Amino acid sequence: MSATLQVKLALARAVGALSRLRGGGATSVPGKVLMRLQPDAIGALGARLRMGSVLVSATNGKTTTATMTAAVLQRAGIELVHNQAGANMAGGIATTLIGASRPHGSMAGELGLFEVDELWLASLAAQLRPRVVLLGNLFRDQLDRYGELETIAESWKRVIEDGAAQLVLNADDPLVADLGRGRSDVVYFGLEDDTLALPGMAHAADAKHCRRCGAPYVFDAVYLGHLGHYHCPSCGQSRPAPTVSAGEVRLEGVRAARFTLSTPAGQAEVSLALPGLYNVYNALAAAALATALEVPLETIAAGLSSARAAFGRAESVGLAIPATAGGAAAARRELRIMLIKNPAGANEVLRTLALEPGEHDLLGVLNDQIADGRDVSWIWDADFELLADRVRLATCSGTRAADLAARLKYAGLDPSRIHIQSDLGAALREAAAERPDADAPLYALPTYTAMLSLRELLVARGEASSAWS
Amino acid sequence: MADSAPATPGSTLRVCALYPDLMNIYADRGNLIVLERRCAWRGIGFQLFSSSLGEPLDGGEHDLFYIGGGQDRDQRLCAEDLIENKREGLRAAAARGAIVLGVCGGYQLLGHSYALGEEEIPGVGLLDVRTVREDGPRLIGNVAIEASLDEMDANAEERVLAGFENHGGRTYLAEGQAPLGRVLKGYGNDGRSGVEGARTANTIGTYLHGPLLPKNVWFADWLISRALGLGPGELAPLEDGIERQTHRSARQAAGV
Numbered sequence: 001m002s003a004t005l006q007v008k009l010a011l012a013r014a015v016g017a018l019s020r021l022r023g024g025g026a027t028s029v030p031g032k033v034l035m036r037l038q039p040d041a042i043g044a045l046g047a048r049l050r051m052g053s054v055l056v057s058a059t060n061g062k063t064t065t066a067t068m069t070a071a072v073l074q075r076a077g078i079e080l081v082h083n084q085a086g087a088n089m090a091g092g093i094a095t096t097l098i099g100a101s102r103p104h105g106s107m108a109g110e111l112g113l114f115e116v117d118e119l120w121l122a123s124l125a126a127q128l129r130p131r132v133v134l135l136g137n138l139f140r141d142q143l144d145r146y147g148e149l150e151t152i153a154e155s156w157k158r159v160i161e162d163g164a165a166q167l168v169l170n171a172d173d174p175l176v177a178d179l180g181r182g183r184s185d186v187v188y189f190g191l192e193d194d195t196l197a198l199p200g201m202a203h204a205a206d207a208k209h210c211r212r213c214g215a216p217y218v219f220d221a222v223y224l225g226h227l228g229h230y231h232c233p234s235c236g237q238s239r240p241a242p243t244v245s246a247g248e249v250r251l252e253g254v255r256a257a258r259f260t261l262s263t264p265a266g267q268a269e270v271s272l273a274l275p276g277l278y279n280v281y282n283a284l285a286a287a288a289l290a291t292a293l294e295v296p297l298e299t300i301a302a303g304l305s306s307a308r309a310a311f312g313r314a315e316s317v318g319l320a321i322p323a324t325a326g327g328a329a330a331a332r333r334e335l336r337i338m339l340i341k342n343p344a345g346a347n348e349v350l351r352t353l354a355l356e357p358g359e360h361d362l363l364g365v366l367n368d369q370i371a372d373g374r375d376v377s378w379i380w381d382a383d384f385e386l387l388a389d390r391v392r393l394a395t396c397s398g399t400r401a402a403d404l405a406a407r408l409k410y411a412g413l414d415p416s417r418i419h420i421q422s423d424l425g426a427a428l429r430e431a432a433a434e435r436p437d438a439d440a441p442l443y444a445l446p447t448y449t450a451m452l453s454l455r456e457l458l459v460a461r462g463e464a465s466s467a468w469s
Numbered sequence: 470m471a472d473s474a475p476a477t478p479g480s481t482l483r484v485c486a487l488y489p490d491l492m493n494i495y496a497d498r499g500n501l502i503v504l505e506r507r508c509a510w511r512g513i514g515f516q517l518f519s520s521s522l523g524e525p526l527d528g529g530e531h532d533l534f535y536i537g538g539g540q541d542r543d544q545r546l547c548a549e550d551l552i553e554n555k556r557e558g559l560r561a562a563a564a565r566g567a568i569v570l571g572v573c574g575g576y577q578l579l580g581h582s583y584a585l586g587e588e589e590i591p592g593v594g595l596l597d598v599r600t601v602r603e604d605g606p607r608l609i610g611n612v613a614i615e616a617s618l619d620e621m622d623a624n625a626e627e628r629v630l631a632g633f634e635n636h637g638g639r640t641y642l643a644e645g646q647a648p649l650g651r652v653l654k655g656y657g658n659d660g661r662s663g664v665e666g667a668r669t670a671n672t673i674g675t676y677l678h679g680p681l682l683p684k685n686v687w688f689a690d691w692l693i694s695r696a697l698g699l700g701p702g703e704l705a706p707l708e709d710g711i712e713r714q715t716h717r718s719a720r721q722a723a724g725v
Contacts, residue, residue: 140494143495143635144609144633148494148540149540150540150542214542214546343496368722374633375495375633375635376633377495377496377633377679378496379496380496380497380498380679380680380683381496402711402714402715402717403683403684403715403718403719405715406683406684406711406714406715407683409711410506410683415708415710415711418711420711
């Protein structure tokens with residue numbers, strides 16, 4: 001059996017090498033081949049990990065949370081097998097396991113750290129039998145693919161009922177927190193900072209009604225989407241007290257955030273090189289996961305402070321702008337890429353941009369490929385109004401460029417500030433060259449496949465390095 | 470529901486959104502934003518009211534009623550409330566010619582019933598249609614229809630509504646019930662009949678979900694005109710360069 005698996009591994013690797021030669025990213029092809037040859041390959045390879053596996057799932061922040069967790073665990077001296085390129089369905093995870101497999105059944109790494117697509121959590125948890133499952137949040141996202149939130153919550157509930165994994169749950173998300181009902185070993189994380197509470201719930205908020213009795217929740221504080229401090233006046237269900245929390249949060253524009261991290265071991269200052277409250281939540285999730293794995297508090301704080309953006313998530317790239325015939329010298333301009341793929345995530349990016357003073361230049365790229373969701377309706381749930389009087393020039397690109405342009409116009413942007421250029425290469429060139437002064441960055445807001453295309457372009461232009469390293 | 474301010478008929482569009490907190494799953498507010506902006510740009514007043522669970526509905530106070538799509542659980546809650554608190558008001562409004570626009574789940578609620586296996590969710594019965602959840606996949610994808618709005622003086626291109634549909638229910642029209650239009654691409658009411666939506670006078674239901682008005686601003690203008698009782702050509706034209714590209718992009722996505 002084992003020898004056979006080695007042969008199959010070699011075959012899958014060869015196919016991956018071929019795919020890479022032909023220009024493919026090869027983040028999931030070898031895994032798909034291996035699973036065709038041996039359907040239980042993920043379980044078989046996962047069982048070789050000495051410390052087992054941990055799974056991370058959420059609508060928003062999976063990749064960044066896993067990246068932050070990796071920074072912490074590596075600092076703790078744990079060798080990881082991690083699907084860091086973000087391929088988070090079975091094929092991607094099998095490919096990661098293949099990449100870590102060594103002769104004679106050993107692995108290059110002792111702990112599996114896998115971010116997992118929401119819909120794949122059940123099947124991957126059944127195969128990997130993880131020691132810890134971290135569930136970060138549930139927001140409406142690509143309803144044509146994921147279906148209703150309730151459906152995902154139910155499938156997660158079954159994972160939890162079937163498995164022996166320890167749970168790390170977001171106390172501030174009623175849908176997620178309720179999954180820990182009746183369990184005593186849950187590590188909850190949440191925000192404790194009243195100064196951050198929003199005046200009201202975002203338009204696109206979900207989960208306004210009690211999971212147990214259906215009555216509307218009362219929110220004493222709303223931090224982000226439907227995340228906050230809540231209780232049900234009817235049945236008494238309320239937000240669990242978090243084991244791991246963040247207080248004294250200071251958001252520093254589009255570049256950084258600081259907070260005080262509290263765990264059962266004490267308090268520590270965390271200085272994140274990533275912006276926005278959503279990244280504070282991601283850091284808090286990573287800290288809670290590391291706490292469940294008994295990593296010391298100082299190591300957690302230091303690891304989080306050293307974490308850098310996952311690709312396409314607040315990633316910064318230096319653009320080269322060629323000299324013009326009109327006499328302008330060649331120059332460089334910063335491009336900051338902030339992935340937007342659903343209303344809750346987009347709202348946090350927009351909020352973060354609004355924190356940064358001045359008028360901004362945007363390159364919005366809206367695609368409607370399968371991985372983006374074919375349905376672009378969601379842009380009308382995102383609060384582009386936050387930037388209505390804060391945009392100098394918005395270049396709209398992607399397969400649904402005009403839909404984004406219309407959204408911005410109806411959000412209050414003057415049409416003269418909106419430029420439609422469906423071709424992404426041309427849109428990037430034009431948006432980069434059209435700059436008000438030397439220091440103004442260009443903010444790219446791409447959907448998922450648009451972000452991959454944008455990065456490909458930047459790699460081809462020699463301005464970014466490949467993510468598939 | 471907010472108090473209704475006095476409005477000079479013809480100068481202010483008074484819109485009532487039903488269950489905007491629950492029936493909004495596909496970004497339905499896009500439709501309300503488009504109505505508001507297109508009124509504002511023309512100097513037409515716009516008032517937005519809402520009526521949600523437990524709140525009564527005065528059918529005489531508004532020119533246009535909007536009900537969007539929701540999750541199954543929320544749609545059930547709204548169906549009960551609709552029968553209990555709003556059915557009579559909505560019927561009175563429709564009878565005096567107010568626009569009632571139901572989108573996706575809202576369309577289903579405007580019919581007689583929605584059968585989910587053993588369970589049957591009652592509707593308000595303004596449209597002579599019945600919806601059934603049948604075996605088989607959800608009907609999901611880009612869709613384009615040719616609307617038959619007989620009174621409009623629009624050219625052929627402007628009869629197309631393009632959007633996105635995502636529904637598990639199949640809706641069947643009773644004999645004599647007019648559809649909203651003919652399916653050009655996509656599934657429509659049931660994936661077989663070739664027709665989409667339903668319309669009786671100013672009551673309209675469609676599966677083109679969420680923000681269909683941003684993709685079809687001609688239809689937004691048609692609704693505004695009808696709701697205010699304006700004749701053809703009485704609504705001032707707007708600079709719609711971006712909107713025309715958006716319409717084309719939605720049509721292209723549907724393959725029309």
